[in-house]
Amino acid sequence: MTDTIAAQSASAPVYTVTQERKVVTAIPGPKSQELHERRRAVVSDGVSSALPVYIERANGAILVDVDGNQFVDFGAGIGVTTVGHTEANVVAAAASQLQDVIHTLFTITPYEEYVRVAELLAEHTPGTFAKKTVLVNSGAEAVENGVKIARKHTGRRAVAVLDHAYHGRTNLTMAMNYKASPYATGFGPFAGDVYHAPSSYPYRDGLSGPDAAARTIAYLEKVVGAADLACLVVEPIQGEGGFMVPADGYLTTLQGWCTANGVVMIADEIQSGMARTGRFYASEHFGWEPDLVLSAKGVAGGLPLAAVTGRAEIMDASQPGGLGGTFGGNPVACAAAVAVFEAIDRNGLLAEAERIERTLKSGLAKLAERYDIIGDIRGKGAMVAIELVQPGTAITEKQPNPEAVSQIVAFAAQRGVLFLNAGTWGNVLRFLPSLAVTDALIDDALTVLDDAFAALG
Missing domain, CATH: 3.40.640.10 (Type I PLP-dependent aspartate aminotransferase-like (Major domain))
Known part of the structure; x- marks a missing residue:
């Protein structure tokens, strides 16, 4: 087994992509649109994408598309990149194992x-x-x-x-x-x-x-x-x-x-x-x-x-x-998994998940005071959601509001924030970021979310 990768400083993580939201083209941009046309010719329609922007790089809590747009990622590949995109020690462990035994x-x-x-x-x-x-x-x-x-x-x-x-x-x-x-x-x-x-x-x-x-x-x-x-x-x-x-x-x-x-x-x-x-x-x-x-x-x-x-x-x-x-x-995946366990302990990621919950729920509670379509706020750690209901509906009825979720997801994507929908009726907006997401990025995303709710009218 390869030697344990030397730990990077938990207090000062080094990112290869600036941890900020940046929109420089229309969404999707011209390069993404070109790639999407190529994709439509060869990829099954059954494999759909929530947003046809094509990702070139990813690091921490940020995705960078082929047009240079930077998205705050509140999906993490649906909960996959929990320790952060391209976490340095995970990458190093996998790269080292690739040179020893692949299969x-x-x-x-x-x-x-x-x-x-x-x-x-x-x-x-x-x-x-x-x-x-x-x-x-x-x-x-x-x-x-x-x-x-x-x-x-x-x-x-x-x-x-x-x-x-x-x-x-x-x-x-x-x-x-x-x-x-x-x-x-x-x-x-x-x-x-x-x-x-x-x-x-x-x-x-x-x-x-x-x-x-x-x-x-x-x-x-x-x-x-x-x-x-x-x-x-x-x-x-x-x-x-x-x-x-x-x-x-x-x-x-x-x-x-x-x-x-x-x-x-x-x-x-x-x-x-x-x-x-x-x-x-x-x-x-x-x-x-x-x-x-x-x-x-x-x-x-x-x-x-x-x-x-x-x-x-x-x-x-x-x-x-x-x-x-x-x-x-597979030995490469196993080497990466060992590095993930090490990263969770070394970087104090259990506490980071609790921090994310506090910041998210506090911001969402403030939005709920202003927008009555937020029927419920729930979840634990970096697994938080809001359930949206129809405006003016009696609280005992709680009629689902999937249209609002779809509009909010689309609005946020145009401004560089990726949210996910969920729920049996499609009326749940879920927040599933990596544990690398900062409070500043969360606050920025909540500002976009506030604008999205306001745009619903």
Whole structure:
């Protein structure tokens, strides 16, 4: 394994791109428009882009397009570049590994980098029990393997998920998603034995955690049957569904029921893990120790890597050769992942996530005082969202306002700020920046957001 990369100063990070918003052309600019025409000739229309600006460089919290425009990035590749775009130590670790070993396939001739990532995951995922890991390529692949392992361990067939969930675009995960369009429309038939139980959505259901859990459990017992249920897969903070934070006691009550009934409870931490919420894993906010934890997105700083980590006796249920894949746990991605874990500790990124939450929520609360279409502000760490409702609507009705979200995203993009939409009804604006984003950049983005709300009239 390569030597640990010398740490850059956490107090004075060095950026290769100035950390500022800068718009120098129309959005998209002429070079982006030219590239987009080339793209339309050769790339499937099914692979759409939220904004057709073509990125040439990225560093810290800033994206630079081919026309020289600089965007404040509040998407981070949907939660991938958590430690910052092109973080110096991650880049150096990957570059060093590229010169040593690029690929052997761990299931043929193994290497230390894979083992080290598994050690770090065992150390940082919730729970002090013995854990083991399998490394794969993507979040959806982690979900598939988590389900496969749970079925093997329990000898049961059924899989349960929650309303408003999102788990991926493979055949099984499309069946596990709550929202069909655009992820599943026309792509069936889908995998069977997948059941959708009601979730905890405090803004809309008003239920306490134990009461919401009782509703979920009643569904599982009556519709599925505990004796046939292999696993319950839960995002501790839902991502695409709209950053729903469950009521206190919800997850631990479900875990108690799962344990009592021999059901494997799986935390899908693909978007919420790796320091995103001010903890290494969002489950920690709720005192939840899942049986299995799924990691991806931010785990390798932008390189493709994902993992299933969990109780050793569950992870060992598979027969030898039953788990793996050609590129799973690639040594370059593993080297980057080790550097990501080191960066989180060295740069104090858990505290940075908490700083971002304070700054964002404070600014959003001030906007909510002026704009009544902001119905809810929620989230933890650098995973914050606002839910928009129709103006003048009685608060008990909370009618979704997806049109406002679409207009705000488009307005901000023209001014050099990239926001993401989310939510079952498309009425959630989410803030998912890297932990490198400064308070100055957040304040600048909130000024643009204020202008966007004012422009709605």
